[in-house]
Amino acid sequence: MSLIPVMVDLNRRHVVIVGGGKIATRKMKLLKETGARITIVSPSIEAALQSLQKNGDFIWKPKQFEKQDIADADVIIVATNDSEINQQVVEGAPCHALINDTEDAERGNMTFPSFFRKGRLTVSTSTGGASPSLAKMINQKLQTLFDDEQYEEYLDFLYDCRKLIKGSSLSKSEKIDFLRKLLDDEFKNKEKRRNLVETLKAKK
Template identity: 45%
Template sequence: MVWVPVMVDLDGKQAVVIGGGKVAARRFRLLQEAGAYVTVVSPHLNDELQAMAQQRAFIWKQKTFEPEDIRQADVVIAATNDPETNSRIVAHAPAKALVNDAGHAGNGNLAFPAFFQKGRLSISVSTAGASPKLASKIANELSEHYDTNYAQYVDFLYECRQLLKRPQFSPSERSEWLEKLLGEAYRKPEKQQETLSFFHSRIQGTAR
């Protein structure tokens, strides 16, 4: 199997997490941040999930798994401590669903790489299941390099790209600028402000 990295919009999707331990809690946090509607199926919850259940952060079905629990799910997370149960969950998942077996990613069609975000910048690292700890280590190292200054820089690049789409810039000029903006000098706030001012004046017809 060859995994293809993609970015997925889960806002408003129906997600079901089966399991009530640490892994289930991690998956829930990620799904919640993505804007999914989450149901957790488990007879018991750890302290973290129990606290969130009391806050009504998700729907809790206090029971063991049954196929009916995931019939309408867009995302299915098998995160129990029983490999046979996880395999059964995967087998009964809807054909349309994204499915993750937390104990054996190769059983499903969805894997969660180690990743970090700094504003619009998102970097993920995967070892295809060989060593999640190594993936986390590499992600942490990259996070130290791509700090909050990069988040501001990426916001700047986004704003520039939107301005360069205006008809005042030809396709060739747009391409030239997008390449030029990757230079070291444009990571400095004063250079960014100068560039944005130039783009705005060009659009308003006042640039010389």
């Protein structure tokens, strides 16, 4: 399995989690803010999932897995403690679906890397299934590099400036120069950032 990192918008996509234990709970907590339509298929679910289900965060089908449960799924998360059922889920998946097999990553076609967010910044780390614990450790070390709250403000500044530059009357080469200039250390200063934004607004 050869994987590449991508960012996926799951808003309104149908995600089916087969399983109701600790792994299913972790995946559910990760996905519940994405806007996805989430269904959990499992005869029982643990207490943490029951609380989320009462909030309407997902639909629970209290039953054994059947192939039709994933017929219209965009993303399938295989998370039971029964290897035979996990195999059935993978084999029954529609060809268009992304499959995360938490028991055997090689059977699926997607994984969830360790990641953290800081405002607009998202940093993820994967070890290709070799050691999720190491990926988490690396991510924790990386996170210390971006703990400064000013970094979030700086990223918002970069985002706003990029929109202004792309919509300005500047030539292509001038736009490229401006985008590079934004990375200069001088723009870590709030006053410098404010002045540049005003300059760019005047160039519309």
